[in-house]
Amino acid sequence: MLSLNALVFVCLGYTVCLFLIAFIAEQRASRGRRGWLGSPLVYTLSLSVYCTGWTFYGAVGSAARNGLEFVTIYLGPSLVMFCWWFLLRKLVRIGRAERITSVADLLSSRYGKSGSLAVVVTLLSVIASTPYIALQLQSLSLSVAVLASEGGQQAPPAMTGFWFAVGLGLFAILFGTRSIDANEKHVGVVSAIAVEAVVKLLALLAIGVFVVWGLTNGPAELFAALPGGGLPDTDIFGPRWVTLTFLSASAIICLPRMFQVLVVENTDERHLATAAWAFPTYLLLISLFVLPIAIAGRAFLPDGANPDLYVLTLPLSQGQPWLTLLAFLGGFSAATSMVIVSAIALSTMISNHIIVPIWLRLNPHRTQTSGDVRSVVLTGRRASIALILGLGYLYFVLTGGSAALASIGLIAFAGVAQVLPSLIGGIYWRGANRAGALTGVGVGFVLWVYTLLLPSFGDSFLMSSSVLVDGPFGLSALRPQALFGLSAPDPLVHSIFWSLSLNTLLFVSVSLLTSPRLLERVQAAQFVDTYRQPQDGGMILPRSATSEDLFTLAQRILGTPTAHTMFTDAARAQGKASGLPAADDALIARIERELTGSVGAASAHAMVSQITRGGQISVEELLRMADEAAQIVEYSQELERKSGELAETAEQLRGANARLQALSDQKDAFLSQVSHELRTPMTSIRSFAEILRERADLDKADIARFVGIIHEESQRLTRLLDEILDLSFLESGRAQLTITKVRLGAVVDSAVTSTEGLHQAAKVTLSVDRKHMDMVVPADFDRLAQVLINLISNAVKYGATAAPEIQISAEVSRHAATLVVRDNGPGIPPEAREQVFEKFSRLSETTLAGSAGLGLPISREIMRALGGDLAIGAADTGAEFRVTLNRTTAKPVQAAAE
Amino acid sequence: MSRPPPDLAERAMHRRKREDAALAVPILGIVLLASPVLNIFAGVQTLFGLPAAYAWVFLIWAGLTLLTRDLARRLIGPADRGLGPE
Numbered sequence: 004m005l006s007l008n009a010l011v012f013v014c015l016g017y018t019v020c021l022f023l024i025a026f027i028a029e030q031r032a033s034r035g036r037r038g039w040l041g042s043p044l045v046y047t048l049s050l051s052v053y054c055t056g057w058t059f060y061g062a063v064g065s066a067a068r069n070g071l072e073f074v075t076i077y078l079g080p081s082l083v084m085f086c087w088w089f090l091l092r093k094l095v096r097i098g099r100a101e102r103i104t105s106v107a108d109l110l111s112s113r114y115g116k117s118g119s120l121a122v123v124v125t126l127l128s129v130i131a132s133t134p135y136i137a138l139q140l141q142s143l144s145l146s147v148a149v150l151a152s153e154g155g156q157q158a159p160p161a162m163t164g165f166w167f168a169v170g171l172g173l174f175a176i177l178f179g180t181r182s183i184d185a186n187e188k189h190v191g192v193v194s195a196i197a198v199e200a201v202v203k204l205l206a207l208l209a210i211g212v213f214v215v216w217g218l219t220n221g222p223a224e225l226f227a228a229l230p231g232g233g234l235p236d237t238d239i240f241g242p243r244w245v246t247l248t249f250l251s252a253s254a255i256i257c258l259p260r261m262f263q264v265l266v267v268e269n270t271d272e273r274h275l276a277t278a279a280w281a282f283p284t285y286l287l288l289i290s291l292f293v294l295p296i297a298i299a300g301r302a303f304l305p306d307g308a309n310p311d312l313y314v315l316t317l318p319l320s321q322g323q324p325w326l327t328l329l330a331f332l333g334g335f336s337a338a339t340s341m342v343i344v345s346a347i348a349l350s351t352m353i354s355n356h357i358i359v360p361i362w363l364r365l366n367p368h369r370t371q372t373s374g375d376v377r378s379v380v381l382t383g384r385r386a387s388i389a390l391i392l393g394l395g396y397l398y399f400v401l402t403g404g405s406a407a408l409a410s411i412g413l414i415a416f417a418g419v420a421q422v423l424p425s426l427i428g429g430i431y432w433r434g435a436n437r438a439g440a441l442t443g444v445g446v447g448f449v450l451w452v453y454t455l456l457l458p459s460f461g462d463s464f465l466m467s468s469s470v471l472v473d474g475p476f477g478l479s480a481l482r483p484q485a486l487f488g489l490s491a492p493d494p495l496v497h498s499i500f501w502s503l504s505l506n507t508l509l510f511v512s513v514s515l516l517t518s519p520r521l522l523e524r525v526q527a528a529q530f531v532d533t534y535r536q537p538q539d540g541g542m543i544l545p546r547s548a549t550s551e552d553l554f555t556l557a558q559r560i561l562g563t564p565t566a567h568t569m570f571t572d573a574a575r576a577q578g579k580a581s582g583l584p585a586a587d588d589a590l591i592a593r594i595e596r597e598l599t600g601s602v603g604a605a606s607a608h609a610m611v612s613q614i615t616r617g618g619q620i621s622v623e624e625l626l627r628m629a630d631e632a633a634q635i636v637e638y639s640q641e642l643e644r645k646s647g648e649l650a651e652t653a654e655q656l657r658g659a660n661a662r663l664q665a666l667s668d669q670k671d672a673f674l675s676q677v678s679h680e681l682r683t684p685m686t687s688i689r690s691f692a693e694i695l696r697e698r699a700d701l702d703k704a705d706i707a708r709f710v711g712i713i714h715e716e717s718q719r720l721t722r723l724l725d726e727i728l729d730l731s732f733l734e735s736g737r738a739q740l741t742i743t744k745v746r747l748g749a750v751v752d753s754a755v756t757s758t759e760g761l762h763q764a765a766k767v768t769l770s771v772d773r774k775h776m777d778m779v780v781p782a783d784f785d786r787l788a789q790v791l792i793n794l795i796s797n798a799v800k801y802g803a804t805a806a807p808e809i810q811i812s813a814e815v816s817r818h819a820a821t822l823v824v825r826d827n828g829p830g831i832p833p834e835a836r837e838q839v840f841e842k843f844s845r846l847s848e849t850t851l852a853g854s855a856g857l858g859l860p861i862s863r864e865i866m867r868a869l870g871g872d873l874a875i876g877a878a879d880t881g882a883e884f885r886v887t888l889n890r891t892t893a894k895p896v897q898a899a900a901e
Numbered sequence: 902m903s904r905p906p907p908d909l910a911e912r913a914m915h916r917r918k919r920e921d922a923a924l925a926v927p928i929l930g931i932v933l934l935a936s937p938v939l940n941i942f943a944g945v946q947t948l949f950g951l952p953a954a955y956a957w958v959f960l961i962w963a964g965l966t967l968l969t970r971d972l973a974r975r976l977i978g979p980a981d982r983g984l985g986p987e
Contacts, residue, residue, distance in 0.1 A: 071954055075935075081962060082930045085969050088923035088976065223950030239954055240939040248935045276977040280970035287962050294955060 007156045010147060010331070017332060018170065018339075024198055025178045025191030032190040040190055041270055043277035049193045049264045050282045051200035053080060053255060054289055056142035056338030057135075057412040059203060062290065064311035066297035071239055072247065073293055077286040079251030087279035091265070093430055094256070095275060097533045098266035105352045106262045106422055110444075113429040113530050114437035115523035121356035123441065124422055127448050128259045128352060129391070130456070131418030132345055134411040136395030137402070139338040140164040144399075146315055146334050150327070153319060161400055168396040171342045172388055179347035180384040192343060193268050199336035204289055206333025210318060211292020213326060214299040225295050228302040242496045250416040250499065257419040257426065259348035260341065267348075342395075346388045353390070354383030402460070410495075414459055417499055421447035424507040428514070433527045435510070436519035443510025447502045454483045455498035525551075550586035553594055569593070680723060684716040691716075726857040733864035740783045740868060747813050747822060748776035750784060754791035755811070758799070765799045765807065772812035780820050780888045786865045787888075790873065793858040794824040794884050802828025802881060815890075822886040823876065831882050836875045919975050926969055933961045 028040055039045065058076060065073040083090070103109045107128065111121035144163040151158035178191040219225040255261050269275070300313030308316055314334065318326035362379050424447075425440035458471055474482040484494045491497035519527065529551075550570075557566040573593065574584035584590055691709045695701070701709075732738045751771055762769050791811075798809045804827060814821040831839060840863050863873040866886060876883035932938065939954060946953040 071952075071958065074958055078930075078934055078958070078962070081966070082927050082934070085927040085930055085965060086924075087969075087973070088920065221950075226947075226951060237943065238940045239943045240935070240937050244939070245935060273977055276973040279973050280966050283962070283966045283969070287959065287966065291959065 006154045007147075007151045007158055010150055013328065013332070014335065017335065018174070021195040021198065021339075022174070022177075025174075025195040028194035029178070029191040040194055043271075043274040044281070045193065045197045046269065046271075046274040047278040047281040047285065048197035048200040049268060050261075050278060051203070051285055051289075052196050052260055052264055052340045052344045053258075054200075054203060054286075054337055055135075055341035055412070056139045056334050058289075059207070059334045059337040060142050060146070060311050060314055061412065062293045063297045063300065063313045064309070066294050067301055067310035067313065071294070072244065074290055075244055075247035076251045077290045079248045079253075080255040081283035081286055082248070083252045083255050084279050084283050087275045091275055091279075092272060093533060094266050095269050095272055097430060097530055098269065099272070100533060101529065104267060104355060105348060106257055106259060106419075106426070107352045107356050109262075109266075110422065110425055110429065110440060111356065113526050114425075114435075114440045115520050115526055117437045117441070118356070118360055120437060120441050120444070121352075123444055123448065125349075125352040125356045127418060127421060127444070129349055129394075130452075131415040132259060132349055133391070133394045133398050134402075135415040136342055136345060136391065137399035138411045139342050140167055140395060140399045142311075142334060143167045143338045145312065146331055149312055149315055150319070150331060164396060164399050167339075168392045171339055172346065172392040174339075175343045175346040175350075175388045175392075176385050179343070179350065179388065180381055188268055188270065189347060192347065193264065196264070196340045196344065199340045200285070202336045203333040204285065206329045206336075207289055207292060207314070209326060210314060210330055211295060213318065213321075213323065214292065215295050218299055218303065218321070222295065225298055225302075229298050242491070243493050246493075246496045246499050247413070250413065250420055253420040253423040254416040257422045258416070259352065259419070260344040263344055263348035263351075342392070346391050349391050350384040350387035353387040354380050358383035358387070410459060413495055414455055417455055417495065417502070418448075418451050420499070421451055421502060421506055424503070424510045428510060429527075430530050430533075432514075433531045434514055435527070436514045436517060436523050438517040438519075439510045439512075439514030442513045443506045446509050447506030450486075450502035450505060451498060454486060454501060455494065458483045458494060550583045550590065553586055553591070554583055557594055677727060681720065684720045684723070688713050688716045688720075723857070726861060730857055730861050730864060733861065733868060736868070738865075738868055740786065742781050742783055742869075744779050745782045745784050745787060746776075747778050747780065747820060748773065750782075750787050750791060751776065751811055751822065753784075753788045754795060757788070757792050758795045761796060762799050762809065765803075767799050767802070767807040767809055769795070769809045769811070772810065775813035775815045775820070778813065778815055778820050778890075780890055782869050782871075782888055783865075786869065787886075790862040790865050790886060791822065791824070793862045794886070797858060797884075798824060798826040798828070798882065802826030804828055818890055819871070820888045820890055822888075823883060824886070825876075825878060825881055825883045827881040830878065830880060831875060833877070839875070840873075916976075919972060923969075923972050923976065926965060926972065930961070930965050933965075934958060 031038065032040060062073045062076065065076075097103065098109070101109075101112050103112060107121040107124035110124055111117050114120050141160070141164070144158070144160040144167065147163045148158045148160055175192075178195070179189055215222055215225055219228065255265070296313055296317065297310065300308065300310060300317055304313065304316060304320060314330050315327065318330055359380060362383075421444055425435065425444055428435040429440070471483060473479060479485075480487055484497055485491075486497070486501050489497065489500070491500065554566060554570055557569065570583055573590045574582060576589075577584045691713050695706065695709055729738075748771075755769060755771065795809060795811075799807070802809065806827075808827045810823075810825045812823050812825075814823060839859050841860065859873075866873040866888075869888065871886065871888040874885050874887070876885045939957070942948075942953040942957045948956040
């Protein structure tokens, strides 16, 4: 018979084959030649990781004890596969669009990238899976022990279990954590599992055929071997049937390893169309002979034989070593594939949702370099695999051989089923939110532990038998297996009823009572409306989460217009008329390039690779990082703007300074002019006064002349000072004006009379044109007369010719009345026409006769104060001064230049 | 633009029917395999020499699988590569 050494040799040889298959598959995949690896058949076979050592050996045991009930474990998943069109397809679509890596990631992502929800689901999965993994180690070591004892050898379960745990851990680490693939796909592992799937199916089929047609002559004879065909004479359908069907149905979605192969490892959505009927076929075939084998076991094996090992002991007892070996390899395949995929799936969850967040919290500044995160993730995953297998082994050693292990599979199903309400609600119900999911899963988790997991250990330190019988602290309403006095025939049914009903109730009601955060609402739309997002060449509402996230990121850093242009270009390059582009590698690389310009290469890469890989840093975190970067950019832009303003202000100040300087210069010039003008009469007064004092011999006529000069000069001085005062008053706007109705003719007559002596002395012919002279305007009579006197005196002084003439006339327009004083003198050259209004300017020193030259500036100031103006007209000969007055009000009007 | 609409509408209707059938299969499965219907076959009856419940469960199971296969091929036929109700 088979010796232990031969068995070890077979196991090692088989494992080496699996290693080779996995290795070759990875090599092919890395060279882009997926070939048969990418076929729907491999995908379907990989789903068979559902059939573990527990189902391989235990299904027959279950059938031997409870008849047809075992079939529910395969019916549930089949029914779910029939739902492929509207359930699994949606899950897979979401998984691909959102780059989902695990169940925990799916829930976390759906409910606003909630870290706490991911942690709860991860813990739940680990707690539920640890005994399940222990169960596999148990079935492996048990099968080895059976075969070894047949050969008269001892195989201590603790020892074999240990080596199995080490070997499986090694396999999982080698092929599950070689690198962090963006899609979390493990081609090698999937291929090895597909091969194992074939082995376990062939093993069961071979034993079944041998039992039905080898031991007996067909099924009819076999079923006749036991009364009633070996089926219990009771109703089949009942609460337990429904519960088991439901649990196994939810397990195919919620179990970490099933989610891994069903959603994460899916390479093509179309594979579902094949798996939808091929996987139920596989399950049907694998369960087809379970009942016959159980019946044969009961019929042909001694009464004390363990039904859980019929698969192995039946061919063994019939002297079929090769068939026994095949059965052993089938069980080996079932157990190993389950452990490997579970370890990989759980390690992804633990590293992504527990280790990396903790690491990021401890090293908040090291997120800048993505290499760091990668190595932490890889190390975390390897450590997690070791931890999971260590826990499983520990559990196996501590509880090894206890009857509790038999029901562990269903307990694990019940545990992970707590995720189902939030998962289904999350992909179909927009209103489901994080608070509801957290409450539902949390309460379901606690109830599951209390009503099913703890009691399953029997009387132990975790829960004493007195608590089971009387409830904690004697509270019988809280008895774990009869909560609130509900007595169910079955603890499993009881636990599922309470945990799942309260889970669902709280999930729905808390979701209804609370409102989701913004990110949750965004994610809800992504998940529920996943079909409306683009597939290859899709055209409706292109809103893939990843490209939207990338857009948000780009927007935060580059600003909306730039991001918009960039994404529109990318969409056009992809051949899309509108909307966001698909988040392909080219786009991601481009964004990274663009962001590099803003935040530096390292941060850009970290941000983009995190957002495309998903799960390791929350979107909020990224947005916060982006905000900080954007703030820095904004701040520097603000600084730039500020310095621009500063430069402008400085420019204005310089301008003001220059104006002030000019004013100061003017003032200096004015003062020097004034002192010069004052010194001339003063000098003359002083010199004549000195002559009068020192020369006593002067005759009376001289004295009178000198005194006359002094008198005249003092008068001139006084007049000059008066004029300066007058001008300063006028310029400062403090001049008092008495506005009355003034007839033009009256003012002109007054001015002519006042200057009569002057122009008669100079023999000037002065004529007044009486036209329009009756016009009445609002003005200050005396001041207006002063202006005219100034002008007439000027004309007399400067208009010196052989026959000097002065003409005064009036012009009237709609708004203004203008008095024109014209002489026939040399005139004023055009370039000097403004100069004459400057203080102390004189057109020619020689023509000045005793005036300080302030007359014209004062006159212009007076006219402006009256709301009119004084200007020089462009006359052909002589000078023409135009005094313009506003006809209606004494307010400024636009003076006519001519 | 000027394609005859009845053809398209009919095809859309047939497609809709297939999608509805895809939903009906699991419901049918629940009614036949996870309902009191099963109790009709409980006990000692036999069908083709097999226990009636055993035969019933596997026959229905195989039937539903074939039905799903047929529907899947119609929903994702070689001529209809695009998947999903776009």
